[in-house]
Amino acid sequence: MTYCVGLKLNDGLVFMSDTRTNAGLDNFSITKKMFTYEVEGERAITLMTAGNLATTQALISLLEERSKAPSERNPTILEQPTMFQVARLVGSTLKEVIEDSRLEGQTSTSSFKASVILGGQIKGGAPTLFLIYPEGNFIEVTDDAPFFQIGETKYGKPILVRAYDPEMNFEDAIRLLTVSFDSTIKANLSVGLPLDFHIYAQDSFAVGAHTRIEADNPYYASISESWGDALSNALAQLPSYTLDPS
């Protein structure tokens, strides 16, 4: 599995992804699921992928035109005029990769499906996020649904639902996402450290802070350790239940 989140804030966009990939329980490794592209001053685009690794790698290779000779390669998403057109291109490429697997008569116990969170900004437009489905269609972020998750989404959702605020700054967003990822990692073996994040500042039209949080990262360890206590304290502050003496 995988866990990726894209948040839209008033200040810009924040992306976080884990890096665990596995086929069964005894075949797992680290793989990057976050990909960033920029034309400085003109656009910055981030993709995060979840699902079948062969599908997502083929998708990224096709978008980066790795089928072409190295000298002729230019990621096609850098040529689209709007984020909407980028989403259409990613969606149609994803659908094509999945259909190719089917047409070639492959069978597998796992499916060839994959999903993508796409976000970024192109000059003339606002920063935005899209969630792209295996069928190639997609939805765009709104004020009512201001973040997208893909992969193993359930464990980390309650804290996002409760604590997300579009006015939060990037540091607070990283803290919130770290807790959401820690809750998931504590509960599910298929999501694991290290974590990648990327912060896109609105109207910067450039890839922003872009860091890998390794397994021995002291900040992650401090969050993971203190969150249990913080939660217990939060719980203790809630009104007590009084059992009816009857």
Added chain:
Amino acid sequence: MTYCVGLKLNDGLVFMSDTRTNAGLDNFSITKKMFTYEVEGERAITLMTAGNLATTQALISLLEERSKAPSERNPTILEQPTMFQVARLVGSTLKEVIEDSRLEGQTSTSSFKASVILGGQIKGGAPTLFLIYPEGNFIEVTDDAPFFQIGETKYGKPILVRAYDPEMNFEDAIRLLTVSFDSTIKANLSVGLPLDFHIYAQDSFAVGAHTRIEADNPYYASISESWGDALSNALAQLPSYTLDPS
């Protein structure tokens, strides 16, 4: 779907279940998923069920011997000498119900599967919990895995993992479970109010406090309202992330 939790505490056992049942999105209703039985002074047993409603209703009917004339009915689980034997009986009955559905050649887009949390105490033994699988086999609670969840388990698991403490009293356990259920209800349409709970006090050998928390319950509303703030405050107390100025 469904959400049920059974906790083992030093003081006894706590059970909570939701009551929503649905077939598709436009056919939902309230159904009880928690069943209690007692022979006062000798045993108290609680069952909670998740899965196909026809399967779980047939299971309960068979355990209560509703196939017999009313005068001859006596829940068979009241005749087993130990909780382990009760678990075997429930498991074999559950397996039989599921196999009956298959043998009769029924087909369905949903499966006939169901799971059960069984808990209680019989004189001469300690209070205990079992998680019974559709295959009829089961696992017993341990100090390392001191609670069981069935149904839509993921949203409500992180708070249990972090805040459960075997030394907590019953009131604190109800508060913890209320938060775990609220997190699930906020995130998933297939789990809904009202909630049933049952508290079994160790060595009481009687059904204990046993209440339905209705949708307009003021305690539930106060937890649901204040948990968002409590979580945000807890998050704010965690160490801040500092973005590298580079």
